[in-house]
Amino acid sequence: MITSTSNAKVKELLNLQKKAKLRNEKKVFVVEGLRMFSETPRERIVQVYLSESFHSKKGKQLNLSGLTVEILSDTVFSYVSDTKSPQGILCIVKQNDYIIEDVMKAERAHILMLENLQDPGNMGTIMRTAEGAGVTGILMSRDTVDIYNPKVVRSTMGSIYRIPFLYVEDFLAAAKVVKAAGIRIFAAHLDGKDTYDRQDYLGGTAFLIGNEGNGLTPEAAEAADTWIRIPMHGKVESLNAAIASAILMYEVCRQRGE
Amino acid sequence: MITSTSNAKVKELLNLQKKAKLRNEKKVFVVEGLRMFSETPRERIVQVYLSESFHSKKGKQLNLSGLTVEILSDTVFSYVSDTKSPQGILCIVKQNDYIIEDVMKAERAHILMLENLQDPGNMGTIMRTAEGAGVTGILMSRDTVDIYNPKVVRSTMGSIYRIPFLYVEDFLAAAKVVKAAGIRIFAAHLDGKDTYDRQDYLGGTAFLIGNEGNGLTPEAAEAADTWIRIPMHGKVESLNAAIASAILMYEVCRQRGE
Numbered sequence: 001m002i003t004s005t006s007n008a009k010v011k012e013l014l015n016l017q018k019k020a021k022l023r024n025e026k027k028v029f030v031v032e033g034l035r036m037f038s039e040t041p042r043e044r045i046v047q048v049y050l051s052e053s054f055h056s057k058k059g060k061q062l063n064l065s066g067l068t069v070e071i072l073s074d075t076v077f078s079y080v081s082d083t084k085s086p087q088g089i090l091c092i093v094k095q096n097d098y099i100i101e102d103v104m105k106a107e108r109a110h111i112l113m114l115e116n117l118q119d120p121g122n123m124g125t126i127m128r129t130a131e132g133a134g135v136t137g138i139l140m141s142r143d144t145v146d147i148y149n150p151k152v153v154r155s156t157m158g159s160i161y162r163i164p165f166l167y168v169e170d171f172l173a174a175a176k177v178v179k180a181a182g183i184r185i186f187a188a189h190l191d192g193k194d195t196y197d198r199q200d201y202l203g204g205t206a207f208l209i210g211n212e213g214n215g216l217t218p219e220a221a222e223a224a225d226t227w228i229r230i231p232m233h234g235k236v237e238s239l240n241a242a243i244a245s246a247i248l249m250y251e252v253c254r255q256r257g258e
Numbered sequence: 259m260i261t262s263t264s265n266a267k268v269k270e271l272l273n274l275q276k277k278a279k280l281r282n283e284k285k286v287f288v289v290e291g292l293r294m295f296s297e298t299p300r301e302r303i304v305q306v307y308l309s310e311s312f313h314s315k316k317g318k319q320l321n322l323s324g325l326t327v328e329i330l331s332d333t334v335f336s337y338v339s340d341t342k343s344p345q346g347i348l349c350i351v352k353q354n355d356y357i358i359e360d361v362m363k364a365e366r367a368h369i370l371m372l373e374n375l376q377d378p379g380n381m382g383t384i385m386r387t388a389e390g391a392g393v394t395g396i397l398m399s400r401d402t403v404d405i406y407n408p409k410v411v412r413s414t415m416g417s418i419y420r421i422p423f424l425y426v427e428d429f430l431a432a433a434k435v436v437k438a439a440g441i442r443i444f445a446a447h448l449d450g451k452d453t454y455d456r457q458d459y460l461g462g463t464a465f466l467i468g469n470e471g472n473g474l475t476p477e478a479a480e481a482a483d484t485w486i487r488i489p490m491h492g493k494v495e496s497l498n499a500a501i502a503s504a505i506l507m508y509e510v511c512r513q514r515g516e
Contacts, residue, residue, distance in 0.1 A: 016341050039493075058329055121379070123423075129501050134491035198513045223378075231511060233392035234420055235297075244502045247508045253489060254455045 001052060002070040005079050009070065013049065013080045016092065020146040023095070029148035032083060032090040039158030040065070046092040050089050051077035054088025054245075082150035095148065100177055102164040103137030109183045109204035110134060110252050113139045115171060115220050116211040117241060123147060124155025125242040126209075131159040133249035134258050138165040139174050139206075141220075175223035185224045187216055188244055190237075192229030199228055201252040205226050259310060259329040262278050263337050267328065272305065274350065278404040281353070287406035290341060290348040297416030298351055300324070305350040309328045309335035312346025319434045320347075321359040340408035353406065358435055360422040361395030366508050367462035368392060373399045373429060374469040377501060381405065382413025383500040384467075389417040391507035397432050397464075399478075419480050421442050433481035443482045445474055446502055448495075450487030457486055459510040468500050 004008060015022050015032050022115075023029050028046055028076065031037065042064055044074075048067050049067045050059060055071050103111065112135055119121055123145050130138060145152060153160055168174040175185060183204035210216030215238075221227065230239060230247055241248075253256075260268060273280050274288050274355050281287050286304055289295065289450055295306075306327045313329050331494055333343055361369065370393055389398060401516060402425065403410060411418055426432040441462035446454075464484050468474030473496075475481060481486065488497060497505075510516075 013470045077504065079359075125498050125501065128494060129497060131492040131501040132488075132490040132494035132497055148418075150392070160492065230390075232390040233511075234405070235416065236386060236390035239387060239390055239502075240383050243383060243500065243504045246497075246504055251487070251512075258487065258491070 001073060002076055002161050003014045003073040005129045006095055008078055009078075010076055010220055013092070017080065017082050017150055017257070020148065023146070027095045027218050029090050029095055029096075029153060029196045030082075030090055030150060030254050031093050031153055032081060032150065033087045033154070034050065034089055034159065035068060036154070037066065038090050039161060040091060040093055041093060041161060044094040046094060048089065048091050048253070049080070050209070051086065051088035058088075063233065072137075078114070083128075098163070098164045099165050100139070100166055100168070103139055103166050104178065104183065106136030107255070109181070109206065110249070111178065111183065111206035112249070113175065113178070113185070113206050113208045114138065115216055116143045116210065116218050118145050119212055119241070120145055120151035121155055122240065122242045124152045126245050127152075127159045127163060127165075129154040131163055131243065133246070133253050135163060135249060138163060139169050140165065142167055142169055147190040167237070172219060172223055175220070179225070184226070186248075187221050187224035187227045188222075188248060189216065189221055189227040190229060192227035194226070194228055195231050196228040196248055199252055201227060201255050205252055207248050209241055209245050239255075259331060260334055261326055262333055265334075266332055268330070268338055271350070273296055273341050274457070275338065275408055278406065281406050285353045285355075286350050287353055287411060288340075288348055288408060289351050289411055290339060291345045291412070292410065293346055293414070294416065295349055297419060298349060298418065299419060303349050303354040304352060307335070307338070307348050309344065309346035316346075316496070325505045327447055341412075354423070356422045356424050358424055358426070358432065361397055361424050361507070362436065362439050363440065364394030365413040366514070367464065368394045368507070369436065369464035369505070370503065371398075371433065371436070371443070371447070371464050371466045372396065372402050373466065375467070375470050376403050377470055377499070378403055378407050378409035379413055380498065380500045382410045382415075385410075385414040385417045385421060385423075387468050387500065387504045388507060389421055391504070391511050393421060393507060396421055396424050396467040397429075397436070398423065400427055409419065418445045428483055430477060437466040437483070442484070444506075445479050445482035445485045445508060446488070447474065447479055447485040448487060450485035451487050452474070453485070453487055454506055455509055457484060459513050463510055465503065465506050467503050
């Protein structure tokens with residue numbers, strides 16, 4: 001059992017929770033809690049950490065065969081946990097390794113293209129909703145919040161394992177690849193002439209969604225085939241990015257009868 | 259200028275931020291920031307507090323005529339603020355005083371009935387989206403999160419001033435009143451037979467939305483005319499309450515061509 005916060009493994013674990021750079025170098029991320037443990041494909045689990053009390057109370061009920069398990073004292077576990085009331089189980093998990101073809105391979109594409117989204121809660125909720133709406137892949141600009149951020153991972157509720165996604169260095173170049181595949185790009189834009197429900201999403205469809213405060217950059221908006229807007233009553237100037245995405249994604253479902 | 263955190267006004271301000279009971283006794287709530295100040299109807303502002311540095315830098319640009327203004331030292335202002343980086347302006351504002359007829363008075367009702375929603379961010383986002391979707395009123399069960407909670411107020415982005423809402427002691431009795439007014443009640447329910455987009459929302463419509471973790475109580479679900487569900491692909495078991503509400507509310511807009 002590890003009882004010291006200056007243990008090398010503990011230090012690395014804490015850094016993996018906090019530093020996107022280290023996560024990307026090591027190509028791993030950290031997931032916490034029983035729910036996420038059970039959602040994680042076993043072959044991707046690099047290491048399991050249990051708190052001492054979790055291990056003594058519930059360790060025997062878990063199937064940990066074939067996994068490398070380490071016990072941490074409760075104090076050390078709290079120290080490395082990203083949650084206020086840790087359940088007592090966390091894992092280091094291999095990152096996904098998708099290429100753009102994975103994101104676009106579906107017969108009838110339904111893609112999200114996220115530019116510079118910053119709120120971890122929004123990002124996780126978008127991914128969870130996207131799975132529910134049958135989205136086939138997600139492309140993100142390099143400056144979008146790290147999907148392996150512990151808060152994002154938690155709020156995806158496991159969808160992170162089931163939807164192909166990719167950060168792209170050159171967002172505009174990726175838009176060209178998407179277009180070249182015959183997928184139509186719709187930008188959610190306050191200046192869109194047509195409302196979102198007047199367009200046809202039966203063919204391959206991608207939605208461009210911009211930053212929470214600033215919307216899409218002019219360059220990204222230019223890359224779209226069509227600008228669409230969500231009508232807003234009252235004095236509302238914009239909708240939350242996760243809400244706007246959900247309305248668009250579920251309109252695709254509705255039209256496709258999915 | 260008030261420079262002590264033990265000043266009686268400062269103590270009351272802090273209590274108003276933290277305690278729903280005191281807010282409801284005094285029939286006021288606290289709003290923070292320039293945006294919320296400008297959204298607030300002036301006749302409802304009881305008192306304005308400015309931080310010393312806000313007052314010296316920006317105080318003259320604000321129209322504060324007719325308002326009671328008090329200056330707080332920056333330290334005291336931070337002490338009473340609910341935000342990490344306070345802008346330096348907050349107001350005590352009179353609560354709304356709606357009755358159920360206000361919530362139902364629209365010619366073509368579009369109502370949300372929220373049962374025991376608990377997440378302040380969800381609640382604020384729902385209210386903001388509701389205004390955008392043209393919702394005509396919101397009814398809430400007594401155990402729903404306090405709408406005057408500072409986090410809710412902030413995330414409504416001003417919608418709190420523009421949508422009639424009411425907490426009801428007896429949620430089932432309120433459902434009867436809604437039905438008696440010829441408004442159809444649809445419960446968002448995982449066991450709904452029909453998907454939400456197969457129903458007609460051209461007439462008066464109310465949506466019953468349940469608690470984030472547990473959904474609707476059986477009694478509330480029983481009170482609905484129809485159960486509807488939002489289709490979910492993949493392994494998603496439920497959608498976030500604000501997301502589910504948004505999909506339903508915008509389907510009403512779509513059908514009504516609003």
